[in-house]
Each structure stands twice: as structure tokens, then as C-alpha cells.
Amino acid sequence: MRTAGWTDSVTVLDRVTAVFDAFGEHDEGLGVSELARRANLPKSTVSRIAGDLVAQRFLDREGDKLYLGVRLFELAQTVEKPRRLRHLAHPVMTELRDVTGRTASLAVLEGADVVILAIVRAEGGCAPPASIGGRLPAHATALGKVLLAFSRREGVARLKDGLPQRTPRTISDPAVLARELTDVRRLGVATDTEECSKDRVCVASAILDHGGEPVAAISVTAPASEAAPDRLAPAVRAAALTLSRRLDTTPDA
Structure with a gap:
């Protein structure tokens, strides 16, 4: 009742x-x-x-x-943009899945979290730690770290509620995270090794607009026992660059 x-x-x-x-x-x-x-x-x-x-x-x-009111139109824009982004990203995610044999994910940054927009699953592959529409703490994920690293705003400053640990490997020290974000900007990819979920490794790269601002991030997820992040990174980086170029040439994307 x-x-x-x-x-x-x-x-x-x-x-x-x-x-x-x-x-x-x-x-x-x-x-x-x-x-x-x-x-x-x-x-x-x-x-x-x-x-x-x-x-x-x-x-x-x-x-x-x-x-x-204008706020309704603002909210409508936030719904329409992810829909177009998913449509544009799906073939690239499928190719990334096929090339790596790993599940591919697409996410955007919202506050201190990442929100998963799309997933293309690999047959027999391990599932990412969140479903479509799910949220994960940005500092604990490769997707979040690469988006924080390329944001013009100071990434760590967005994490107002601290850096809670999801696993024993999660970075909880802002200074350590800041140093890692510097490396991520230099390398163009981010990784998390069991920082978000046990026995999961994720490699991610940012999808940038023509001004260099991150629009979203794309990643692959693999079991920690099988993953070789250095081998996955070039394919993930290439997928992100492809999507960045397509965003640049697709009206209203």
C-alpha cells in the first residue's frame, strides 16, 4: 500500500x-x-x-x-546532444570492440562523476563497472581521469567531496591524482587498474572538440589478469581521434 x-x-x-x-x-x-x-x-x-x-x-x-521556459530548452539540449553523440560513436565503438576484442564504453563528465552513454559489448568479455546511464566517480575511472585531464577547468578542484575509495587501489590523494592527470595530458590516454572495480582494467582517451575541450571519452575494459594497457592504448587513442575528427565535420554533433 x-x-x-x-x-x-x-x-x-x-x-x-x-x-x-x-x-x-x-x-x-x-x-x-x-x-x-x-x-x-x-x-x-x-x-x-x-x-x-x-x-x-x-x-x-x-x-x-x-x-x-528557457530551462526546458536547456534540458532538451542535454538530452539531444548525447543521442547524437551515441549515434556518431556507435560504428567507431564497434570497430574498437572488434579490433581489441574488449567491451567499449562512451561516457561524459558531469560534476565529479562520469555518466555512461553507450556500451558495445565484446562476446565473452567482462562487463564495464556501470550500465548505460550509470554514474561512476571520475577520479576512480580511466574515462573520468582523461576527461578531467583535458578540461580547461582545474580537474581536481571539481571533486569537492574528496576522493572516496572504491577499491584499495583507488587514488585518494589529490596531489597524486594531479600528477597523474599531468601524465594523462602528455600521453593522451588514461588507465585505471582495479581502481574502480576489482579485476577490471580500463584504458580511455578523450574525444575533443575543435577548441580542444573534451566532449566525451571512449574506453575499453578488460580483466586485470588478461589486460595489457600499453597494447590497448593505441587502438583507444585512434578511436578517440577518429571521433574527434567526425565531431569537427558533423553539424550539430
Whole structure:
């Protein structure tokens, strides 16, 4: 049986969704009365919800008219960009998987974490430590370290909550991590050897835009007992360079 709190939260979400759904593609802005009629909600309820949504920039208000807000468009862009990136990366990831015989992953940096966007699995290969949509601490992963290394912002400074250890091998000293990021920038690849997950080795390289900023990172994962990171690194680096060039020549990618 649902608790009262759970029922209340679902009801609020349903009402907010009804308000958003009330807007049509060609609307020039809606007043609260029209918005309430379309959403089939009391005017007082819509007025209160609209006030909260305006405060959070999900709706814009001009006079007595309400419009879908800029924050919704910002969020839509964050969804569309990964979709295009996955589409562009998939053939390169497949080739990387075929060349190395290892599972390939694609990830982006979000705060102190990396978020996995795509995985191309190798038959019989070991799984990466996170599924699609999953998060991993950037400092503990090759994917995260290579993205931190090539970010113009000071990478270690982003890790405001410290460097928690996932395994005994995870780097937990910011000074040690900073030195490793310097090496990563020089080499163009990052590795983690059982730093994120036991018996897993990962090798990653950054996908850079035309200004040299990291857009994402691509990696391969292998069992620690079988991996030779130095042998995997050239193929991973080549895949990242290929994607960087394709991003540079693909509109809106």
C-alpha cells in the first residue's frame, strides 16, 4: 500500500505534467485561466504551480501570459546532444570492440562523476563497472581521469567531496591524482587498474572538440589478469581521434 506522502508526490507530478501538456506547438502564450482549462485543474492550483515553475525558469512570464521556459530548452539540449553523440560513436565503438576484442564504453563528465552513454559489448568479455546511464566517480575511472585531464577547468578542484575509495587501489590523494592527470595530458590516454572495480582494467582517451575541450571519452575494459594497457592504448587513442575528427565535420554533433 502506498503511503500518503508517496500519493501526494505522484499527484503533484501529475499536475505539473498536465500544465506542461497544456501548451501547444503554436501557442503565443497562455493566461492562467486558459492554462487551467486545458489542464483540467483549478485555477488556484495552476496559479500556484505556475509561480513555482516561473521561479525555477521552467516557465517564463510576460505580463499575464505564460510561456514554456528557457530551462526546458536547456534540458532538451542535454538530452539531444548525447543521442547524437551515441549515434556518431556507435560504428567507431564497434570497430574498437572488434579490433581489441574488449567491451567499449562512451561516457561524459558531469560534476565529479562520469555518466555512461553507450556500451558495445565484446562476446565473452567482462562487463564495464556501470550500465548505460550509470554514474561512476571520475577520479576512480580511466574515462573520468582523461576527461578531467583535458578540461580547461582545474580537474581536481571539481571533486569537492574528496576522493572516496572504491577499491584499495583507488587514488585518494589529490596531489597524486594531479600528477597523474599531468601524465594523462602528455600521453593522451588514461588507465585505471582495479581502481574502480576489482579485476577490471580500463584504458580511455578523450574525444575533443575543435577548441580542444573534451566532449566525451571512449574506453575499453578488460580483466586485470588478461589486460595489457600499453597494447590497448593505441587502438583507444585512434578511436578517440577518429571521433574527434567526425565531431569537427558533423553539424550539430
